[in-house]
Amino acid sequence: MAESGDVVARFRGPxxxxxxxxxxxxINGRRYAVQSDPDTPLLAALRDELGLTxxxxxxxxxxxxxxxxxxxxxxxxxxxxxxxxxxxxxITTIEGLEKDGQLHPVQQAFxxxxxxxxxxxxxxxxxxxxxxxxANPNPTSAEIVQSLQGNLCRCGTHxxxxxxxxxxxxxxxxxxx
Amino acid sequence: xxxxxxxxxPEPERYEFTAGPMHHFELARRDxxxxxxxxxxxxxxxxxxxxxxxxxxxHGFHQEELPQDITAWLHIGEDGNVTAFTGKVxxxxxxxxxxxxxxxxxxxxxxxxxxxVTADTALTPFDFGTVGSRSxxxxxxxxxxxxxxxxxxxxxxxxxEWNVAVEGLVAANGKVTDPATGRSVSYAELAHGKTxxxxxxxxxxxxxxxxxxxxxxPIPKKDGRTFVTGKHQYTPDIRRPGMLxxxxxxxxxxxxxLTSFDAKAAQAxxxxxxxxxxxxxxxxxxxxxxxxxxxxxxxxxxxxxPQTSSKELFSLLKQNASTKSDERSRKSKGSVEDGLLAxxxxxxxxxxxxxxxxxxxxxxxxxxxxxxGKLTVWTGSQRPFAVxxxxxDVFHVAExxxxxxxxxxxxxxxxxxxxxxxLEAARLARAAGRPVRVVWTREEEFTWAYxxxxxxxxxxxxxxxxxxxxxxEFHNYNSGMSAIETPYIVPNQHIQFHSTDCPLRSGSYRGLxxxxxxxxRESHMDELAHAAQIDSLEFRLKNLSDPRLRAxxxxxxxxxxxxxxxxxxxxxxxxxxxxxxxxxxxTCAEVAADRPSGAVQVVRxxxxxxxxxxxxxxxxxxxxxxxxxxxxxxxxxxxxxxENGHITNPRFSRYRVPRFRDLPEIEAVxxxxxxxxxxxxxxxxxxxxxPAIGNAIFHATGTRLRALPMVPHGLPxxxx
Numbered sequence: 001m002a003e004s005g006d007v008v009a010r011f012r013g014p015x016x017x018x019x020x021x022x023x024x025x026x027i028n029g030r031r032y033a034v035q036s037d038p039d040t041p042l043l044a045a046l047r048d049e050l051g052l053t054x055x056x057x058x059x060x061x062x063x064x065x066x067x068x069x070x071x072x073x074x075x076x077x078x079x080x081x082x083x084x085x086x087x088x089x090x091i092t093t094i095e096g097l098e099k100d101g102q103l104h105p106v107q108q109a110f111x112x113x114x115x116x117x118x119x120x121x122x123x124x125x126x127x128x129x130x131x132x133x134x135a136n137p138n139p140t141s142a143e144i145v146q147s148l149q150g151n152l153c154r155c156g157t158h159x160x161x162x163x164x165x166x167x168x169x170x171x172x173x174x175x176x177x
Numbered sequence: 178x179x180x181x182x183x184x185x186x187p188e189p190e191r192y193e194f195t196a197g198p199m200h201h202f203e204l205a206r207r208d209x210x211x212x213x214x215x216x217x218x219x220x221x222x223x224x225x226x227x228x229x230x231x232x233x234x235x236h237g238f239h240q241e242e243l244p245q246d247i248t249a250w251l252h253i254g255e256d257g258n259v260t261a262f263t264g265k266v267x268x269x270x271x272x273x274x275x276x277x278x279x280x281x282x283x284x285x286x287x288x289x290x291x292x293x294v295t296a297d298t299a300l301t302p303f304d305f306g307t308v309g310s311r312s313x314x315x316x317x318x319x320x321x322x323x324x325x326x327x328x329x330x331x332x333x334x335x336x337x338e339w340n341v342a343v344e345g346l347v348a349a350n351g352k353v354t355d356p357a358t359g360r361s362v363s364y365a366e367l368a369h370g371k372t373x374x375x376x377x378x379x380x381x382x383x384x385x386x387x388x389x390x391x392x393x394x395p396i397p398k399k400d401g402r403t404f405v406t407g408k409h410q411y412t413p414d415i416r417r418p419g420m421l422x423x424x425x426x427x428x429x430x431x432x433x434x435l436t437s438f439d440a441k442a443a444q445a446x447x448x449x450x451x452x453x454x455x456x457x458x459x460x461x462x463x464x465x466x467x468x469x470x471x472x473x474x475x476x477x478x479x480x481x482x483p484q485t486s487s488k489e490l491f492s493l494l495k496q497n498a499s500t501k502s503d504e505r506s507r508k509s510k511g512s513v514e515d516g517l518l519a520x521x522x523x524x525x526x527x528x529x530x531x532x533x534x535x536x537x538x539x540x541x542x543x544x545x546x547x548x549x550g551k552l553t554v555w556t557g558s559q560r561p562f563a564v565x566x567x568x569x570d571v572f573h574v575a576e577x578x579x580x581x582x583x584x585x586x587x588x589x590x591x592x593x594x595x596x597x598x599x600l601e602a603a604r605l606a607r608a609a610g611r612p613v614r615v616v617w618t619r620e621e622e623f624t625w626a627y628x629x630x631x632x633x634x635x636x637x638x639x640x641x642x643x644x645x646x647x648x649x650e651f652h653n654y655n656s657g658m659s660a661i662e663t664p665y666i667v668p669n670q671h672i673q674f675h676s677t678d679c680p681l682r683s684g685s686y687r688g689l690x691x692x693x694x695x696x697x698r699e700s701h702m703d704e705l706a707h708a709a710q711i712d713s714l715e716f717r718l719k720n721l722s723d724p725r726l727r728a729x730x731x732x733x734x735x736x737x738x739x740x741x742x743x744x745x746x747x748x749x750x751x752x753x754x755x756x757x758x759x760x761x762x763x764t765c766a767e768v769a770a771d772r773p774s775g776a777v778q779v780v781r782x783x784x785x786x787x788x789x790x791x792x793x794x795x796x797x798x799x800x801x802x803x804x805x806x807x808x809x810x811x812x813x814x815x816x817x818x819x820e821n822g823h824i825t826n827p828r829f830s831r832y833r834v835p836r837f838r839d840l841p842e843i844e845a846v847x848x849x850x851x852x853x854x855x856x857x858x859x860x861x862x863x864x865x866x867x868p869a870i871g872n873a874i875f876h877a878t879g880t881r882l883r884a885l886p887m888v889p890h891g892l893p894x895x896x897x
Binding site for chain 1: 268619
């Protein structure tokens with residue numbers, strides 16, 4: 001799983017500094033070569049090296065879910081995943097959900113339900129929900145609560161978030177996805 | 178305070194930051210049109226009575242220092258687009274949306290054509306801060322009057338063009354129409370080629386709430402799409418060309434002083450900037466990891482001082498209480514002694530409230546950039562102008578050379594009144610000669626920010642056999658004066674605030690001291706009702722004349738179904754309420770308490786809330802339900818633990834905030850009083866949550882919990 005991390009060769013960069021061999025990541029269908037050290041958290045590489053700032057820093061200990069991305073279709077805390085471990089699987093961030101100007105049904109459902117206030121938690125909430133719905137297309141409220149337990153919202157938008165996930169499930173089923 | 182007949186001018190709430198120097202807006206009006214292009218502009222000037230409240234400290238002190246300044250303005254461009262400017266900050270409370278609704282409503286333009294420019298010290302008028310639930314009661318009417326004045330200008334311009342009287346003309350949907358002839362002219366056409374500015378006239382009638390069309394509607398959040406797509410840039414998302422990443426070396430404990438400093442290893446690292454300025458030690462590097470490594474390359478020694486711990490907090494607060502008291506911190510009427518003598522039931526109880534943290538999901542952050550001696554800072558703050566002044570002061574530059582911009586921020590809850598991260602980033606940026614971004618870690622956020630102050634509340638009371646209150650003595654030690662008074666009718670009362678030396682840095686938190694004062698008062702009222710064997714709601718109503726407070730109590734009770742009989746073991750119901758900051762609230766709660774495991778689950782809450790005329794029912798519902806959920810944390814489990822200058826639980830894994838599984842079913846019942854001015858709604862709905870739950874726990878278990886948080890480790894095992 002961490003092949004790229006294992007085969008990293010050290011070499012000198014333009015200013016003579018020791019650099020790791022770039023790690024290739026596949027993000028939102030595009031390939032990126034990442035210069036960060038293999039044990040850099042994926043979150044830092046996404047935000048600071050690639051400028052994909054939709055994933056947020058909230059705690060750095062996998063407790064708040066603001067940094068959630070999909071790795072191989074599963075919701076993961078990107079602050080807890082080293083880039084080397086993310087190399088072999090497709091990664092989806094919030095920036096990659098919209099297709100041809102069309103919001104993903106979960107994004108649309110959050111927008112329709114007004115399921116955000118300050119919205120700092122929203123990208124993480126949406127990706128956790130996308131992860132849930134791909135595994136369980138018709139979750140109960142209890143299953144939604146269970147699945148979002150690791151995502152914090154400090155503004156107290158939880159009831160609308162649960163409602164938005166139900167709406168998204170319904171619209172995804174209607175579209176037959 | 179309408180609930181009391183006695184004139185009482187409290188000291189300014191000590192935990193709401195109020196100090197503010199005088200300010201003058203630097204952008205001359207000529208420049209204004211240069212910046213926005215031709216069109217029509219209307220300015221609200223602070224000598225206007227409504228505007229005063231926003232530029233003056235919220236409690237009305239130091240009136241003589243009022244800046245004669247502009248507080249809001251609006252521009253109608255040649256394309257008909259409307260831009261309104263306010264120093265208010267969007268922190269999730271939806272102020273951008275509700276103020277845009279206000280402007281669109283009064284100006285008679287579509288909501289979509291209004292853009293709000295907020296919280297940029299170079300572009301927006303001075304604003305005291307987005308604090309104290311003041312945006313709705315003060316900024317909203319100002320913008321409405323500005324918009325009304327602009328509409329008059331436009332109608333006047335059309336009348337002139339057509340050579341008719343203004344009286345018959347109608348402004349609607351971005352156009353002025355003459356019903357007599359059917360002709361119409363758009364605002365865009367009227368603004369074309371003009372540079373027309375007007376100060377707000379003293380009296381300009383505005384549209385009463387019962388005639389609102391765009392205000393009062395549940396309009397979705399402005400720019401919602403940028404949030405669900407991750408495109409919105411919060412402060413930590415901003416990257417400037419050549420930007421470095423800053424980190425601060427924090428002292429090992431509070432109040433420690435630096436005695437030895439060796440940064441050779443860090444300075445040897447390529448591309449690392451090290452700053453030492455007094456006890457401030459920080460680095461900037463090409464990325465966060467490098468910055469982290471550079472910090473490890475600095476060796477420091479500190480002189481630490483022994484400090485207290487949370488275990489002795491409450492005895493300390495009483496012990497350290499100031500013995501001097503001025504009349505602004507106490508109030509008396511009648512004789513408590515006589516009232517107690519006349520009572521059939523007497524009660525004496527002490528309540529406590531712990532320090533808690535705001536824990537906004539976006540931590541404190543700033544990006545600072547110096548260019549030609551001018552400083553620009555992006556930062557998440559509720560008080561951009563205060564941060565600007567702090568920066569100007571610290572770096573010895575003119576205020577006009579400092580620009581503070583607040584991007585819509587990942588929440589604050591009263592926790593972002595200061596400019597700590599802005600100062601740190603600016604200090605590093607000056608040393609580096611490049612832009613620097615500082616984003617606090619969660620641990621820094623839990624340690625080096627400030628907290629909602631802890632407090633001790635003591636109540637002595639008496640009630641007659643028929644359930645009438647006869648005596649009420651209330652003391653608050655340290656946590657503050659917000660809602661310290663009782664809304665109930667008591668002929669004999671003494672109310673007093675005692676300031677103390679507070680062991681941790683304290684400041685504003687959503688609702689200020691009112692949450693603790695409500696908890697003490699409303700728990701105590703429940704205790705009295707039980708003593709007098711009267712239903713808890715009936716007891717309150719019996720001692721209450723304020724019709725607005727009665728209305729929310731009755732509404733919440735009706736919707737919740739009060740009184741209720743227990744249908745199973747461990748079930749309990751509680752009610753609490755009060756008013757503050759122009760908002761009236763009552764909350765009913767149902768809990769399920771499990772004695773063997775000690776677990777308490779809040780099953781259901783109903784909150785009735787009234788804050789005058791509702792501007793956006795959808796946004797208001799967000800605020801009420803959000804406050805109810807946030808209030809669960811402080812009620813049940815949130816508490817900052819400290820020992821000898823350290824916070825011992827500075828992370829989410831050790832500081833429990835409400836999560837999805839903690840959620841009860843919540844109902845918000847909104848009372849729309851179109852006959853009353855709109856008050857703020859961000860704070861008051863949090864206040865009755867804790868006592869309603871505490872009263873329900875007592876009903877369920879017979880145990881009276883008098884300390885917030887109530888069940889950090891489950892129900893106490895010993896019987897009360």
